[in-house]
Amino acid sequence: MTKKTTLIIAACILLAMAGLAQAQTTSLSVTVGPEASLTVNTGTTDLTTASTAFADPYTGTTSLTYFIRTTKSTGTGTMSVKITADFSGTGGPSVTTPPTAGDLLTYNCTVAAPGTACTGPITALTSGTTSVATFAAGQNSAKAGNSASLAWSLTDDPVYATGTYAATATFTISAT
Secondary structure, three states, X not given: OOHHHHHHHHHHHHHHHHOOOOOOOOOOOOOOOOEEEEEEOOOOOOOEOXXXXXXXXXXXXXXXXXXXXXXXXXXXXXXXXXXXXXXXXXXXXXXXXXXXXXXXXXXXXXXXXXXXXXXXOEEOOOOOOEEEEEEOOOOEOOOOOEEXXXXXXXXXXXXXXXXXXXXXXXXXXXXX
């Protein structure tokens, strides 16, 4: 056999084998459901006052980023906050048992669309959650998330003992 004949036979064998190949397919399916998550961007919110005469409250802002997708026609979503640990120490501010009637920890909400911000000021609670934002059906955040914030206000009461006091605010978000 010549070299040319050997190449022709090899090419014919390869072509015959190529005809034996089979194509297989699969169908891809995805179910996209409601989702919600939240990032608290401010690890510690320092409450400060500009007043030296108890005229102004202690104030500070907590920054959040939220991610949400609600079901098209029947979905809803909520973002809320609860004081899960009251101010530590004795003689200072307290959410549960303020030293003076009328001493309150309150907040106002700012929420970027599509969320609807709470109407404040809202008094923070240790016994239950309070609203930060609500979401209607068929709403979704940007892929990078949307912004929200709470502007806190704590009464400056002269009966507070000097010292540093800390409380914990726990945020939750849900979507259906």
